[in-house]
Amino acid sequence: MEKYYITGHKNPDLDTICSAMAYAKLKSILDPDNEYVAVRCGHLGESCKNILAALEITPPPYMPDVYPKVKDVMLSPNLMVEKKASMTEIAKSYKDTNPSVTPIFDGGKFIGLLSIDDITAWYLEGIRNGNDLSRIPTVGEVMRDQAEPLLAGDLFEDAKKALSASPKRGLSVFEDGEFIGYVTRRCFLKAPKYNVILMDHNEPRQSIKGIETANVAEIIDHHRLDTMKTNTPIFIDAEPLGSTCTIVYELFVRNKLMPDKETAKLLLTGMMSDTLILKSPTTTPVDVEAAHALAEIVGESVQNFGIKIFSHVESLSALKPEKAILTDFKRYTEKGVMLGIGQCEATTLNDLDDYKDKFLKALEDVRLKNGLDWAVVMITDVMKENSVLLSTDFKASKNLPYALLEEGIYDMPGVMSRKKQLLPEMLFALGM
Numbered sequence: 134m135e136k137y138y139i140t141g142h143k144n145p146d147l148d149t150i151c152s153a154m155a156y157a158k159l160k161s162i163l164d165p166d167n168e169y170v171a172v173r174c175g176h177l178g179e180s181c182k183n184i185l186a187a188l189e190i191t192p193p194p195y196m197p198d199v200y201p202k203v204k205d206v207m208l209s210p211n212l213m214v215e216k217k218a219s220m221t222e223i224a225k226s227y228k229d230t231n232p233s234v235t236p237i238f239d240g241g242k243f244i245g246l247l248s249i250d251d252i253t254a255w256y257l258e259g260i261r262n263g264n265d266l267s268r269i270p271t272v273g274e275v276m277r278d279q280a281e282p283l284l285a286g287d288l289f290e291d292a293k294k295a296l297s298a299s300p301k302r303g304l305s306v307f308e309d310g311e312f313i314g315y316v317t318r319r320c321f322l323k324a325p326k327y328n329v330i331l332m333d334h335n336e337p338r339q340s341i342k343g344i345e346t347a348n349v350a351e352i353i354d355h356h357r358l359d360t361m362k363t364n365t366p367i368f369i370d371a372e373p374l375g376s377t378c379t380i381v382y383e384l385f386v387r388n389k390l391m392p393d394k395e396t397a398k399l400l401l402t403g404m405m406s407d408t409l410i411l412k413s414p415t416t417t418p419v420d421v422e423a424a425h426a427l428a429e430i431v432g433e434s435v436q437n438f439g440i441k442i443f444s445h446v447e448s449l450s451a452l453k454p455e456k457a458i459l460t461d462f463k464r465y466t467e468k469g470v471m472l473g474i475g476q477c478e479a480t481t482l483n484d485l486d487d488y489k490d491k492f493l494k495a496l497e498d499v500r501l502k503n504g505l506d507w508a509v510v511m512i513t514d515v516m517k518e519n520s521v522l523l524s525t526d527f528k529a530s531k532n533l534p535y536a537l538l539e540e541g542i543y544d545m546p547g548v549m550s551r552k553k554q555l556l557p558e559m560l561f562a563l564g565m
């Protein structure tokens with residue numbers, strides 16, 4: 134049985150969260166021999182949290198990275214040798230398994246690892262001192278000082294270095310102050326790889342940390358492709374649809390399955406959010422049809438469901454500017470120019486004056502902190518289907534086809550989509 138982690142992009146939005154959860158459900162039905170777990174690789178923004186809470190959807194657990202860890206390679210003790218036991222016990226187990234270290238206990242409590250080096254040292258010392266070597270010692274007499282234990286969550290690479298720099302043949306592994314296993318040099322011959330399915334993104338820099346060490350098993354996405362190399366052929370479903378949730382719905386249908394009510398609610402949530410209630414220009418007839426089919430399963434109209442979702446969107450003036458900008462912020466590198474594009478949704482732009490200065494200042498901070506050349510945030514009025522663009526001072530911004538309202542602020546009537554409308558214009562402005 135293999136375990137697969139299904140994750141969306143950093144700065145998770147509703148499409149990323151809901152598509153990962155729904156796809157985990159579909160994969161569990163299609164492939165019950167393996168385990169599929171939805172995770173999120175970033176923290177949820179306030180609006181996203183509120184909407185999920187209102188819909189009684191528990192978000193997937195947070196997983197910061199997919200780097201291999203000590204716990205993925207560690208060994209569990211298969212016999213409990215007590216400190217006061219005779220070395221005869223070690224001799225017996227050595228015959229079968231040839232262990233380089235054996236965990237030793239005192240009244241059931243772990244006290245250390247007995248290494249083959251300890252045994253050698255004990256006998257050599259005995260010979261040197263003229264001790265009676267016909268007497269068989271206890272385990273406790275032979276075991277020597279212990280090295281610092283590793284933690285279960287320590288990175289494989291760090292632990293490998295620690296062990297090769299140590300004179301010890303093995304190190305114990307602790308979690309929450311408890312002994313849970315041990316590692317020997319043999320454990321580090323080959324780094325294990327996590328199996329990961331990427332949802333709603335395919336660019337490594339938008340993905341979970343450590344993705345370069347993982348086995349990317351599938352990609353389900355509706356963005357431009359700028360993805361990683363893989364070692365084997367993989368399943369990719371990339372379609373220019375309004376949401377990744379639409380693709381997941383299509384995959385249910387193609388497999389002659391219908392999502393249950395819970396899953397339909399998830400899919401419709403991601404779809405409404407990404408297509409801005411089917412009004413974004415990224416919306417296709419396929420999205421419209423899928424939304425209606427899902428709304429039927431959920432038992433609500435598409436419009437009502439969509440409005441319900443956006444009624445939980447926080448007013449931007451109430452949010453911390455930097456946090457609001459970073460909630461849905463994507464980075465791109467194009468011909469050496471580092472871009473960052475954020476998008477915030479609002480139900481009105483009437484209060485823009487209340488927060489525009491704070492946002493412009495925070496945007497410049499975000500640019501500096503992230504080493505970007507150009508940072509922008511588009512604020513989209515999902516009700517009126519308009520956006521404004523706040524931009525840091527960057528020479529190519531003059532080439533944007535939008536009217537300048539005031540220093541750093543552009544009017545984007547009818548523009549709702551970052552990837553379909555704004556990103557291409559920014560690339561064009563850069564002369565690409």
Ligand SMILES: [Mn+2]
Binds near residue numbers: 148149333355407
């Ligand atoms: Mn999406």
